[in-house]
Amino acid sequence: MDHDGIDVVDCDLLIVGSGFAGLWAAISARSKGVKRIAIADKGAISLTSQSKMAAGATIFCLPQHRPDEWLDDMARANSYLSRQDILSLILETSYSRLRKLESWGIEYMRLPGGGYFTLPSRGFERARMLVVPKGSGSRGGSAVVRAMLRQVKAPPDFEHRVDLYPRKMITGIMVRGGRAVGAVGVDRRTAEPIAFRSRAVILAGADCSFRGNYLCVDQVTGDAFKLAYDAGVRLNNMEFLVSNTGSPRYGFEGTGMAARFARFLDRDLQPFMKRYHPRADSAEIRYIVQAMADQLLQGNGPPFFFDMSSKPSSYIIHMLLDRIGNMVPLNLERLRETGVDVFRGPQEWVPAVHSLRGGIRTSTDCMSDLPGLFAAGLSQSVDPGLFNGWSSMRAMWSGERSGEAAAGFVLSCDDAGRDPGEEKELARRALAPLRCRGGSDPDGVCAALQRAVFPYGVSVCKDAGSLSGALREVERLRDELVPALSAEDPHQLVKAHETANMVAVAELYLRVSLIRQESRADHFRVDFPSTDDESWLAWINVRREPDGSASFEREDVPLDRYPFGPDLKSDRIREVGAAR
């Protein structure tokens, strides 16, 4: 069906994004009786997602493990800003998802005796992950998304359909009668607008990387955050921007797996992590990144180095990396061809801006404040930290859960009707950059945004002065350059939207970072270096008011309902300058 040049799709449930979360949502919504499901993705269906490129290490709590112990560790590692209600659900049900994956043909690495081979997840004391999934000739996340895609494409009957819409970038959510009733987007190759009319929408479009220097995340531009924000729902944990580490020159996956086997060195090739953390080089990545920033202040870098050459560690890491599949073995081979053997000696290494860990605040059913709008995967806010193997498990759980909950919603509500006027207006806005000739160039605006947000004083060791300066620059981008973003072709059109989304998300990041006057998890304020549980054991929710302004509210963590909390009497002050 068409009107005003807009392609119209009628469906019951629209899923935006086709990584682990989006695919699992489709499978579970269909199994609960939803008949017409549409999956839209701005790239290929699942094959361009982070999930496809992931190494596939995933935290599964096996029957012999204690979910309560893992929850304790996770709550502590996230400085008690985790949604412990959601974490409990994830851990208690994770084994059932492992069994489902196995029934779909996925096998995780096993020991010669038959038991699962597991690795500790960097930063947690007890939680462990299964690694190197394989199936149908591929490995890693690629094997997992392919197995899931086969399920999606194999409908149990003709009544229950999942239709796939690749290369459709969603740019606006339709809200009517106080609920989400679909979305509008554009085709990435033709710039033709498309409207999805649905009874519910699941946002599974992942998080925001600001096109930082971590690998394979340039397509992760905060679209889902901006879509939800514009729809008026609350987001939180937006102050938690996590950096990983990596080479400034080439991509490298495996810093997490290399925990316990490798060392970080300063410019004189001296190890420094022992001075910063009792777990030294196996500490959570956040401590390594913060230590690098401190070393920089002391003049000990850059450059910094990462050394995986000591035996037998180099052998173990090498063995694991070669098995991961995806790009990893090919990348290592290409590096060797160009004279770089990452296992031979110290490699130049830098912090790499990776992921904004906040997201859409939801119920345990994954529904946002707006009825009919659900969030899954990294679009949902669950906890502020980045831990190996946890993102995948979160995406799988929330995919399954949001699919079930959305099914319940879809089957109990009426058709929302149609409003071609609203579709037309959203389509007009989606195409605006094509009409704006000679305006600002998306790449230029993106580079200016990165120069504002990536400096250490803004991304790692924040202080009021640096954050305020960055905010002024981001506001200038928002007011002067974003409205004039221009696109010469559909490719640029997508980049214009992605850039506008990143600018909007950066503004929220900076504003909330200024509000939280303490240090917690990856939010480190040099001017407020202590963790202040008395005042700040709370989430900062942000939402867009009808007049377009942002409003902020504090929401206390409900420790009375959660199993684990900090000992408020203990001295939780970080030892400022202890490394000196």
Add this chain to the structure above:
Amino acid sequence: MIDRIDEELCLGCGNCDVCCPMDVIHLDPPSRKAKIRYRDDCMTCYNCELTCPVGAVRVDPARRERTQAWEADCALGTGALIASGSDADANSGGEGGVS
């Protein structure tokens, strides 16, 4: 960064076009050959090379220049940093192995 596509070898299957997350490669309809359209957007994910059935695509491991944290004007505060805090009691995460 993507280095080249060998047009002699290319069968025009379109796999690399479909699997490129950054829309760098387009299959050119008249010639049915894959072309590099937006090289500067390449993020060195190797998806194209991994998916090509005939080995026509080659990706170089070097990545495009990236904005680094210390390159920008970096006004760091004077107080410093971390150390153990609430994690001081945390110890080993255990060795890799059986569970």
